[in-house]
Amino acid sequence: MYEFLAGLFKWVLASLVYSFLFDTIQIIRLTGWYGEKASACLIADDDGKTRYELKGDTVIGREGDCDIVLNNQFVSLKHAGITKNWRGFYIEDLKSSNGTRVNGRIIKKRKKLSDGDIIAFGPIKLTYRS
Amino acid sequence: MMKRNIRNVLISTVLLFSLLIGYLLYFEIFTKDTLLTSDYNRRLWEEENKVTRGNIVDRNGKAIAETVTEGNKKSRVYHGGASIGPLIGYNNKQYGRAGIEAAYNKELLGMKTKDPLTLFKQDILGIKGRGYDVILTIDSDLQETAYDAFGGEKGAAVALNPKTGEILALVSSPGFDPDDIDKDWEELKSGKNSPLFNRAVQGLYPPGSVFKIIPLSASLENIDDLYDLTFHCTGSTDVDGLKIKDYNGTAHGNIDINRAVEVSCNSTFINLGLRLGAKDMEEYAGKFGFNKNLDFDLPIKTSVYPGPSSKRELALSSIGQADVLASPLQMAMVASAVANDGHIMHPYIVKGIADSEGKVNYNRQDETYLLPISETTAQQIKDMMVNVVKKGTGTAARISGITVAGKTGTAEVAGKQSHAWFIGFAPADDPQIVVAVIVENGGSGGKVAAPIARHIISEYLK
Amino acid sequence: MTKASRYYRVMLFTLYLFLIICFLLLALRSTPFDPKPIYMGLGYMAIITIGFITMRIFALNGDAMLFLLSNFLCGIGLVMIYRVDEELAYRQFIWIAGGIAVFIVITFLFKYYGHMMNGYKIIALLSLVLLAVTIIFGKEHGGSTNWLMIKGIQFQPSEFVKILFCLASASFLKDHKQPRDVLIYTGFVLMVVLLLFIQKDLGTAIIFFLTGIVFVYTATGKPAYPAIGLAMLAVGAVASYLIFAHVRVRFDAWLNPWLDVPGKSYQIVQSLFAIGAGGLFGSGLGLGHPEYIPAVATDLIFSIMVEEFGLLVGLAVIIIYLLIFVRAFLSAMASNNASKQLLLTGISSMLAFQTFIIIGGVTKFIPLTGVTLPFVSYGGSSILTSFCLLGIMNSLSIGEVQ
Numbered sequence: 001m002y003e004f005l006a007g008l009f010k011w012v013l014a015s016l017v018y019s020f021l022f023d024t025i026q027i028i029r030l031t032g033w034y035g036e037k038a039s040a041c042l043i044a045d046d047d048g049k050t051r052y053e054l055k056g057d058t059v060i061g062r063e064g065d066c067d068i069v070l071n072n073q074f075v076s077l078k079h080a081g082i083t084k085n086w087r088g089f090y091i092e093d094l095k096s097s098n099g100t101r102v103n104g105r106i107i108k109k110r111k112k113l114s115d116g117d118i119i120a121f122g123p124i125k126l127t128y129r130s
Numbered sequence: 131m132m133k134r135n136i137r138n139v140l141i142s143t144v145l146l147f148s149l150l151i152g153y154l155l156y157f158e159i160f161t162k163d164t165l166l167t168s169d170y171n172r173r174l175w176e177e178e179n180k181v182t183r184g185n186i187v188d189r190n191g192k193a194i195a196e197t198v199t200e201g202n203k204k205s206r207v208y209h210g211g212a213s214i215g216p217l218i219g220y221n222n223k224q225y226g227r228a229g230i231e232a233a234y235n236k237e238l239l240g241m242k243t244k245d246p247l248t249l250f251k252q253d254i255l256g257i258k259g260r261g262y263d264v265i266l267t268i269d270s271d272l273q274e275t276a277y278d279a280f281g282g283e284k285g286a287a288v289a290l291n292p293k294t295g296e297i298l299a300l301v302s303s304p305g306f307d308p309d310d311i312d313k314d315w316e317e318l319k320s321g322k323n324s325p326l327f328n329r330a331v332q333g334l335y336p337p338g339s340v341f342k343i344i345p346l347s348a349s350l351e352n353i354d355d356l357y358d359l360t361f362h363c364t365g366s367t368d369v370d371g372l373k374i375k376d377y378n379g380t381a382h383g384n385i386d387i388n389r390a391v392e393v394s395c396n397s398t399f400i401n402l403g404l405r406l407g408a409k410d411m412e413e414y415a416g417k418f419g420f421n422k423n424l425d426f427d428l429p430i431k432t433s434v435y436p437g438p439s440s441k442r443e444l445a446l447s448s449i450g451q452a453d454v455l456a457s458p459l460q461m462a463m464v465a466s467a468v469a470n471d472g473h474i475m476h477p478y479i480v481k482g483i484a485d486s487e488g489k490v491n492y493n494r495q496d497e498t499y500l501l502p503i504s505e506t507t508a509q510q511i512k513d514m515m516v517n518v519v520k521k522g523t524g525t526a527a528r529i530s531g532i533t534v535a536g537k538t539g540t541a542e543v544a545g546k547q548s549h550a551w552f553i554g555f556a557p558a559d560d561p562q563i564v565v566a567v568i569v570e571n572g573g574s575g576g577k578v579a580a581p582i583a584r585h586i587i588s589e590y591l592k
Numbered sequence: 593m594t595k596a597s598r599y600y601r602v603m604l605f606t607l608y609l610f611l612i613i614c615f616l617l618l619a620l621r622s623t624p625f626d627p628k629p630i631y632m633g634l635g636y637m638a639i640i641t642i643g644f645i646t647m648r649i650f651a652l653n654g655d656a657m658l659f660l661l662s663n664f665l666c667g668i669g670l671v672m673i674y675r676v677d678e679e680l681a682y683r684q685f686i687w688i689a690g691g692i693a694v695f696i697v698i699t700f701l702f703k704y705y706g707h708m709m710n711g712y713k714i715i716a717l718l719s720l721v722l723l724a725v726t727i728i729f730g731k732e733h734g735g736s737t738n739w740l741m742i743k744g745i746q747f748q749p750s751e752f753v754k755i756l757f758c759l760a761s762a763s764f765l766k767d768h769k770q771p772r773d774v775l776i777y778t779g780f781v782l783m784v785v786l787l788l789f790i791q792k793d794l795g796t797a798i799i800f801f802l803t804g805i806v807f808v809y810t811a812t813g814k815p816a817y818p819a820i821g822l823a824m825l826a827v828g829a830v831a832s833y834l835i836f837a838h839v840r841v842r843f844d845a846w847l848n849p850w851l852d853v854p855g856k857s858y859q860i861v862q863s864l865f866a867i868g869a870g871g872l873f874g875s876g877l878g879l880g881h882p883e884y885i886p887a888v889a890t891d892l893i894f895s896i897m898v899e900e901f902g903l904l905v906g907l908a909v910i911i912i913y914l915l916i917f918v919r920a921f922l923s924a925m926a927s928n929n930a931s932k933q934l935l936l937t938g939i940s941s942m943l944a945f946q947t948f949i950i951i952g953g954v955t956k957f958i959p960l961t962g963v964t965l966p967f968v969s970y971g972g973s974s975i976l977t978s979f980c981l982l983g984i985m986n987s988l989s990i991g992e993v994q
Contacts, residue, residue: 006876016610017908023603030596033922132933133925135810140921143944147914153957158903162868170853171865172884
């Protein structure tokens with residue numbers, strides 16, 4: 001009886017192992033060998049072409065020091081920050097003058113970003129894609 | 131830059147592991163099948179324990195190796211003690227298989243296909259029952275008698291029926307009792323006298339004077355006036371500067387071929403050998419089975435007659451020295467040619483295979499293996515061999531009431547005592563049994579080997 | 593959630609499923625259903641979950657990968673060890689838990705305290721002292737005298753020395769690359785090898801020596817050094833073959849194992865039978881014969897793994913190891929910090945050699961030596977050290993993400 005079970009499940013187990021391997025390869029394809037590749041990015045809404053890759057903590061603002069520099073008078077020097085943890089990417093307003101909106105709503109505390117969210121820094125809109 | 135170095139290290143590592151993966155795949159596809167059928171694979175044992183192993187019985191149906199079932203436990207019991215060890219072998223989980231137990235393992239387990247694993251996979255449900263019984267040509271009483279005659283000394287004996295080729299006894303001394311294989315393994319493995327080794331079929335020894343049958347045959351068939359020739363023996367023959375002595379330096383004087391055979395005169399046979407030449411010698415040695423691979427029930431070593439490349443070698447080989455090597459089985463075959471009108475019947479040990487109901491599935495047919503000499507030659511040699519026992523070097527083999535024919539041999543071994551040989555058959559007019567005996571480093575063939583042969587023959591013909 | 597995160601979740605659940613099925617089977621194996629394997633399975637899954645969450649909380653990007661890969665290896669190892677010897681499995685469980693903790697702690701701390709390891713002289717000295725102490729006070733176990741007993745726990749100092757060795761080598765060689773320095777370094781390596789040789793731990797000695805070669809080559813880039821190194825290895829191998837009987841035994845058993853099957857080549861022959869008997873998909877968990885294989889929970893665990901899980905799984909395991917090593921090398925290549933590059937390459941090579949040597953030995957690709965399979969074999973010192981090394985590698989490669 002046990003022999004039958006063990007014999008049956010050996011196929012299952014082998015497939016699980018290879019599925020595991022397959023997933024690993026997929027992750028490597030997506031995020032690079034040691035996680036260096038971006039897994040999410042912000043796309044500029046006006047031309048749809050400019051992509052900002054999000055790797056880790058990103059500061060967005062008008063200041064030259066920022067990771068993403070937005071040249072617009074309504075954008076504060078340090079406008080917003082995007083942080084990454086195990087659950088995903090979060091956006092936080094860094095006490096900007098005009099506020100940061102996600103999908104039209106002003107955010108007060110950290111908000112988790114979902115694929116397709118439109119983030120507005122003043123008049124500039126960027127779409128979050130993962 | 132270091133990056134380049136690291137890249138090289140990376141490539142080397144990947145290469146290394148790829149090799150490993152390749153090797154594993156190769157192993158899986160090619161190597162493992164032969165490997166798994168090894169006798170040492172204990173997984174096969176697990177499968178095999180589901181089958182009751184067949185018995186090995188002698189020609190009279192007496193069990194030599196049998197599986198005894200006590201309730202749930204099965205054990206293998208052997209009858210015959212140390213006399214049957216090297217022949218029957220053993221079937222042991224830890225130490226593997228040997229002898230008939232190994233050679234006929236598949237039959238004993240009732241397997242027909244080559245791959246035991248597939249076969250057992252097909253039969254997952256339940257026990258297959260019982261394997262086949264292997265019936266031997268051996269007479270176990272004779273086997274024991276022959277073994278006891280050695281008294282534990284190193285040596286071997288082969289006794290066979292010249293008319294059929296059936297082997298009546300195959301003895302290697304000292305032997306071992308397969309019942310004690312677990313207990314005595316360490317001792318046996320490292321034993322000084324190699325008890326696990328089957329000297330009768332695997333031992334190769336210089337045959338010495340028993341080999342003279344070959345130049346004798348060649349001379350009888352190629353030298354017309356052989357009987358009229360007179361040989362002058364001075365006890366020592368000079369061949370290209372090498373002095374070859376007769377036994378004890380005895381000078382036989384002026385003798386004819388009959389007397390030369392009776393006293394085993396080296397001088398005569400050296401002369402004959404030189405006269406026949408290397409080509410003829412090699413040819414006749416081959417006719418009798420030397421340098422030929424015999425298809426046999428057990429693994430054997432082929433006896434060799436290396437083509438002489440010098441006069442000295444030719445001379446020495448004519449008297450069974452130089453690099454000539456013969457197994458006791460081979461010499462028994464030589465004698466059986468003489469005994470059986472020039473025909474050497476194919477020797478065999480396994481008579482048949484029977485299933486558990488006693489129905490015989492396979493019966494070995496007798497067949498001629500070699501035809502080295504004509505009937506006439508055989509008769510001529512036979513007469514000479516009778517005289518060897520009657521009044522020559524082989525008188526120790528005389529049995530009252532039975533005419534025994536034989537040839538002695540005292541093969542020189544560098545630095546040690548000579549091997550004692552005796553080959554012969556009886557009764558001379560209608561031979562029932564051929565015997566070849568060797569006592570390793572035993573000394574004189576006539577003194578040491580002949581009595582053992584006598585013992586065996588008389589037991590059998592009683 | 594990013595696509596990658598999704599895959600991570602899938603991987604995690606695949607691992608859980610695998611473990612649960614295995615432990616369930618083990619539970620069903622005993623006729624009155626034995627719940628203990630299930631507890632172990634659940635326990636281990638709990639520990640993995642805790643570890644995984646901990647890592648994600650601290651926002652360690654991309655390195656859940658190493659964590660998952662190593663835990664897969666530990667998992668399949670734990671299953672096999674439980675199947676072979678329940679008692680050992682309980683102990684291994686503790687070691688793995690400790691190892692995971694070590695891994696997480698080191699991943700963090702090494703970033704900050706890593707530069708403290710620059711005192712190569714002290715570290716090198718410590719290594720030699722540790723090895724010497726093992727020789728003097730060492731207990732023999734399984735053919736080599738490289739075990740120390742402290743308060744009832746047996747551990748292998750040579751494992752710990754692996755960490756020290758890599759740290760010392762990296763910190764020394766990053767600044768000292770002249771032939772004269774290489775000579776000094778070689779002297780150090782040879783001393784380590786010698787001390788290990790005295791302990792009869794040949795496999796580990798070879799690992800150290802080969803890693804030394806890699807360190808030197810990575811630092812200097814001159815192919816002459818590995819060439820000389822390999823030549824030295826060859827000479828050493830021949831010499832030790834001629835001088836030491838136990839080397840001869842191993843080598844002869846590799847060349848022709850059929851000469852003395854019940855005696856000297858018993859281990860390798862049984863290993864080959866096991867690997868062959870498994871076929872591609874294995875004979876099934878619990879249906880193999882580990883009782884025929886000596887040292888089956890430690891050095892020869894790969895054999896029983898292939899027998900019961902099959903060669904395909906065995907190959908997958910090898911590929912998983914390869915992924916770990918290649919990942920380390922690539923992240924080393926991406927770095928610009930010399931000591932990071934050296935350390936990553938060196939540690940990865942050391943683990944790679946160890947893996948290769950034991951798998952190669954067990955399959956008769958190379959002669960069999962007594963080293964453990966990292967993460968899979970039973971062995972507290974081995975697990976802790978492997979996780980420690982992995983943690984260092986992890987810590988070094990995180991920096992490259994930002």
